[in-house]
Amino acid sequence: MTTYYYTASSLDGFIATTEHSLDWLLKQDIDQDGPMAYTQFEKGMGALAMGASTYEWVLRNTAGEPWGYAQPTWVFTHRELPVPDGADVRLVRDDVSAVHAEMTAAAGERDLWIVGGGGLVGQFSDAGLIDEIWVQYAPVTLGSGAPLLPRALDLELLEVARNRNFMCGRYRVVRDGAGVKRLIADA
Ligand SMILES: NC(=O)c1ccc[n+]([C@@H]2O[C@H](COP(=O)([O-])OP(=O)(O)OC[C@H]3O[C@@H](n4cnc5c(N)ncnc54)[C@H](OP(=O)(O)O)[C@@H]3O)[C@@H](O)[C@H]2O)c1
Incomplete structure (x- = not known):
């Protein structure tokens, strides 16, 4: 069982604009x-x-269409958000470790995908629950926006690929993070 953060990013590390646009x-x-x-x-x-x-x-970008995910999906929120008919969406809050255990039980032989945003992935990472990060880098810079992953982590590069416009990287999270902590302490 592997827990992935799989996402696309601008070259300067944003996954959406400040207005939540993905244009x-x-x-x-x-x-x-x-x-x-x-x-x-x-x-x-x-x-x-x-x-x-x-x-x-x-929800905004698939309005009028069927829900796009067959897998059970946990949505972290402090609000009562609408759930499309037929969607297996579970609104939850706060404790990512408890939710990770529920996801693991539901996933069977398959893996877990933390879709984003970066702050939520950071909470899973703080709990030691992110194993791999896959990023598809688009050839744009945004200057500001929703951050890819606002944490200091050591990563091991496992794989690179080009897919048309995208530079794709697969990274393993190095659990002790000693290298990054040392760099920050030395700064
Ligand atoms: N480039 C890509 O491939 C890609 C991938 C994923 C996402 N995106 C985009 O990136 C942007 C990410 O937005 P974002 O940075 O605001 O992140 P987000 O994780 O999508 O949403 C953050 C919100 O989630 C809720 N939340 C987070 N942790 C919680 C917790 N532990 N308990 C309860 N609620 C919690 C809070 O909402 P409330 O308190 O208001 O309920 C918080 O304001 C979006 O525009 C998304 O569409 C892009």
């Missing part, structure tokens, strides 16, 4: 069946978690 991303060319792309990745996922902004983006 800069959706205009890019990618082969969804190509290297490190979504179609194959998603098949291996047995449970998803996302934050409220990400969920609201999905």
Whole structure:
């Protein structure tokens, strides 16, 4: 069982604009069946978690369409958000470790995908619960926006690929983080 953070990012480390727009991303060319792309990745996922902004983006941008995820999806929020008919969406708050245990039980043989945003992934990371990070870097800079992952982590680069416009990287989270802590202490 592996817990993934799989996302696309601008080159300067933002996953959405400050207004939660993904127009800069959706205009890019990618082969969804190509290297490190979504179609194959998603098949291996047995449970998803996302934050409220990400969920609201999905609702806004798929209005009138069926819910797009077959997997049970935990949405972190302090609010009573709408849930589309037929969607297995579970609104939760606060304790990522308890939710991770529920996701693990629900996923069977498959893996877990923390969809984002970065702050929520940071909470899972703080609890030692993120194993791998896959980032598809788009050829844009945004200057500001929703951060990719606002934490100091040591990562090991496992794989790189080009998929059309995207530079794709797969990283393992190095658990003790000693290198980053040392760099910060020396600064
Ligand atoms: N580039 C990509 O591939 C990609 C991938 C994923 C997301 N995105 C985009 O990136 C942006 C991310 O937005 P964001 O940074 O605001 O992150 P987010 O994680 O989507 O949403 C943050 C919100 O989630 C809720 N939340 C987080 N942790 C919680 C907890 N422990 N308990 C209860 N509620 C919790 C809070 O909402 P409330 O308190 O208001 O309920 C918080 O304001 C979105 O626009 C999304 O569409 C892009």
